[in-house]
Amino acid sequence: MNVIVLGGGLMGTASAYFLARRGLKVTLIERNRVGSGATVASFGNIRRSGRYLPQLPLAYRSLCLWREAEAMLGQDVEFRPTGHLRLVFGETGLASMRSFSDAARPWGLVLEELDVRDVRSRFPGVGPSAIGASFSAEDGSGNPRLISPAFATAARRLGAEIVEQAEVGAITNSASGFHVATTKGQFSGEVLLNTAGVWGAQIAARFGEAVPIEARGPQMGVTEPLPHRILPVLGVWGGDGTEGYLRQVERGNIVFGGGVERTHVPLDPGHARADPASLSQQLRMLLPLLPALAKVSVIRTWSGCEGYVADGLPIMGPSATTPGLFHAFGFSGHGFQLGPGVGDVMAELIALGQTETPLHDFRIERFLQTAC
Incomplete structure (x- = not known):
């Protein structure tokens, strides 16, 4: 299975790594440099207190991966469980x-x-x-400037292709999958994973899925x-x-x-x-x-440019309109701690068709139902 990942922040690079670790062929496309968007603007907080309660299983899964990050990625990303x-x-x-x-x-x-x-x-x-x-x-902090490049480098070692400074143009969908035109060439895959941050809403809108989101900077x-x-x-x-x-x-x-x-x-x-x-x-x-x-x-x-969804919750899971399309964007300033877990969950969902981590409250359908 070939997977195209749009967006090279923490969500995208972590997804590319875990997809490649599961043996899938991955191409990640980033409009600027890996980790240069919302991720690098992050404070670096790795916390579970104060979160939306149904997000805690994802937060705990991610915390376990933060603990393993240095050994897993072969680089110190300055995770410090200082509390x-x-x-x-x-x-x-x-x-x-x-x-x-x-x-x-x-x-x-x-x-x-x-x-x-x-x-x-x-x-x-x-x-x-x-x-x-x-x-x-058990909580603490990590370095926002290190984590996305570390995931991208580790993904590349597993065979993923990382394409930077590539503007995305037309995206088409056919029986054979998705076709993405960029300033760095054409890319095709059976699966398209949208991790484009605040720009993720524009990608979703191309497939008839409107998400109320604002771009804001901390x-x-x-x-x-x-x-x-x-x-x-x-x-x-x-x-x-x-x-x-x-x-x-x-x-x-x-x-x-x-x-x-x-x-x-x-x-x-x-x-x-x-x-x-x-x-x-x-x-x-x-x-x-x-x-x-x-x-x-x-x-x-x-x-930095962060995407804030109207209800403060991210979009995670499969598209409601288009088979083979998946979303993971709009983390509303609370995504840094979740990043490794998001990548692991999305890889699991794409590879196996299901995930053990509950995502029900983050479905994109919640906005489609509101619009109706």
Whole structure:
């Protein structure tokens, strides 16, 4: 079976790797460079807390693959299971944390609830005004700049063809399969996997499947190195006026995001830019998490083009209109942790016709039914 994968972000490269590992012939087509879209804009958060509950089986499957990533791909992609500490700053956040924790337990996620003394003693210098937190010890972070190229390189070693800087033109479907015209030539396959991020909706629309999606860009930044060490990724249980997230990398720099509105991004050319005017507001929102940010310099900011589906959930699974067409796009800013699992699940679904991981809530049919 020949499979064409459209889109070379984390979802596409992971899918190409797992498809090739199952013995399928794979051609991945990317309009720019592998990993240059939404993936590289990611914060690098590998978390399960706060997720849509039916997404947790996929998140757990993906976490298991993150643990294996270095051995599997032959490269350190900087997965660090440092834990995920989510701070609480008021009663609304406390209620949100406890409600999620209770609901997630039957799905296999057990969060440790910390009180004020726990936070102070275990994580000094973090969240001085926090009234508590949740802690998920097995979660952590990875490097968004390394993971997609690592999957692409590993897929290539297994025989996959990786075609970069190829603009996609006409896509036709016949009894023999799919035919994709690009600026780098013609490609054919019995199966077409759409992992084109926010542009995935345009691919789906060619086959009569409309998805309400917006292109938006997060504002990310990194500071100069700091001498102290913050091991876990920091986030917030929302609703009490404090937002944002941050982590400290091994070199000492603080990577941060959130706290400001994501910018709207035109799909053509799809380049997202950070807004320097909002940087001071963003840093103010982050100070309750880490007061030390008041005295450091920001050395770089960036953004990227992410696809946000109207209901906040991704599109995953087979097409509702076209046999042989599959979708995995629209992860709405929550896809980095899921990436390896998405690739494994889509390869399983394409190769075997079914998957053990539930995808029902992510079917593209949910929008076709709404339109009717």
